[in-house]
Amino acid sequence: MKILGILGSHRNDGATDMMLETVLSAVKAPNTTDMIYLEDYPFKPDQGDRKDPVLDKLEAKLLESDVWVIAAPTYWGGLAGKMKDFFDCMRQRLVRFDHDGGTHPDRFKNKHYLSITDCYTGTFENWVTGVTDQSFRTIDKVMSAAGVIKIHELVLTNTWGMKALPENKKQACLKWGARLNTEQKRDDSTLKRYIELFFMVAVMALLTMGIQVGLRLVSTADFWWRYASFVLIFYVLLGCILHFFTVVKHRRR
Ligand SMILES: Cc1cc2nc3c(=O)[nH]c(=O)nc-3n(C[C@H](O)[C@H](O)[C@H](O)COP(=O)(O)O)c2cc1C
Missing domain, CATH: 3.40.50.360 (Flavodoxin domain)
Structure with missing residues (x-):
């Protein structure tokens, strides 16, 4: 190289x-x-x-x-x-x-x-x-x-x-x-970043919803179901908006 x-x-x-x-x-x-x-x-x-x-x-x-x-x-x-x-x-x-x-x-x-x-x-x-x-x-x-x-x-x-x-x-x-002596990867770390993002969303949502329950702002009924659906929906929407601003919008410029 x-x-x-x-x-x-x-x-x-x-x-x-x-x-x-x-x-x-x-x-x-x-x-x-x-x-x-x-x-x-x-x-x-x-x-x-x-x-x-x-x-x-x-x-x-x-x-x-x-x-x-x-x-x-x-x-x-x-x-x-x-x-x-x-x-x-x-x-x-x-x-x-x-x-x-x-x-x-x-x-x-x-x-x-x-x-x-x-x-x-x-x-x-x-x-x-x-x-x-x-x-x-x-x-x-x-x-x-x-x-x-x-x-x-x-x-x-x-x-x-x-x-x-x-x-x-x-x-x-x-x-x-x-x-630099080792062969560089041919792809960037986009996939790794999206996986990291998923875990960040999952942890932050758990903390936020945990605090809400702790402060008795919301009930504990169906907590895990609400948590999983929130993480999933939020992650997909965030992923879409990030993709738009970092890839699509960039390509247009
Ligand atoms: C024209 C000029 C402008 C600089 N502007 C800044 C600056 O805005 N902020 C800063 O922290 N250092 C500034 N520096 C310091 C440089 O970033 C750099 O660290 C310093 O010049 C050492 O690098 P060199 O030995 O390769 O010249 C400036 C240096 C020069 C010569």
């Missing part, structure tokens, strides 16, 4: 690079790694039929690799501009367009990606306020349009003045880098 690191930071010796390089260092032969530092590639958007030759090179690298490790810092609360510009310029090539201009996964479908971002913000503040959320969301949106399957995401906080990775982050990068 070929693992391609894509670095979208202003620096190629900073915190984002350390995360990316550590992930790639855990990839072992016969798997191979390659790295793109986007600042080294002066790409421009394609102009109609005039294809940008730099984008051609980058596209070839994307096509020949199986897993992409996408690493970009969070700048001003969003994905770093160079990475965003890369996604913007690659848009025509990442997806197939239908007659309405709707986008569909095309040649990159079923490749895999791991995303990395970082911020100066501290761990607790990032956990509460989600400074890095938008960066991950942008990456996920582009990848999902292209049909590329997510493996995991890694975040690094407190990067101000950082000279070396904290041990826990280094270990996380090595762990996920090592996982």
